[in-house]
Amino acid sequence: MSITDMFTEVLLDHYKHPRHYGVMENADVVHESANPLCGDELTLYAKFDGNTLSDVMFEAKACAICTASTSMFSEITKGKSFEEVDSIGDIVHSMFKGDELTSEQRHTIGDILALEGVQKLPVRIKCALLVWETWQVIKKDLDQQK
Ligand code: ZN
Numbered sequence: 001m002s003i004t005d006m007f008t009e010v011l012l013d014h015y016k017h018p019r020h021y022g023v024m025e026n027a028d029v030v031h032e033s034a035n036p037l038c039g040d041e042l043t044l045y046a047k048f049d050g051n052t053l054s055d056v057m058f059e060a061k062a063c064a065i066c067t068a069s070t071s072m073f074s075e076i077t078k079g080k081s082f083e084e085v086d087s088i089g090d091i092v093h094s095m096f097k098g099d100e101l102t103s104e105q106r107h108t109i110g111d112i113l114a115l116e117g118v119q120k121l122p123v124r125i126k127c128a129l130l131v132w133e134t135w136q137v138i139k140k141d142l143d144q145q146k
Contacts, residue, residue, distance in 0.1 A: 010114035015064040020074035024057040033134040040066040066127040
């Protein structure tokens with residue numbers, strides 16, 4: 001499969017029109033992360049309401065896969081509980097491991113399914129997972145503050 005084949009319409013749409021893009025003025029957490037392998041730089045802004053991710057925004061200087069993945073993350077996780085976010089993350093990780101997803105899992109991750117083809121390009125998986133790794137770091141920081 002060529003790199004152009006996996007740039008599905010959904011992926012390109014998220015890249016060209018990233019959801020929740022920009023600075024969040026009253027964020028509870030701001031976290032910067034980078035993927036030196038590709039040169040992706042990401043700033044993730046999050047707002048919490050108890051154990052719910054009540055708002056997510058981001059800025060990125062990143063490739064299409066990283067930007068689209070972060071846009072998809074922002075769209076699907078906003079308003080979800082940490083547990084729900086993590087269970088989506090688990091499905092995303094098993095997709096990139098090459099596991100066969102059930103139709104329920106495919107339904108749960110929505111647009112993120114458009115990144116399925118990235119699994120065939122191991123060096124780019126890091127691009128797609130950067131936002132999920134960032135989320136793990138944010139959660140660890142939150143746990144330490146408790
Ligand atoms: Zn990248």
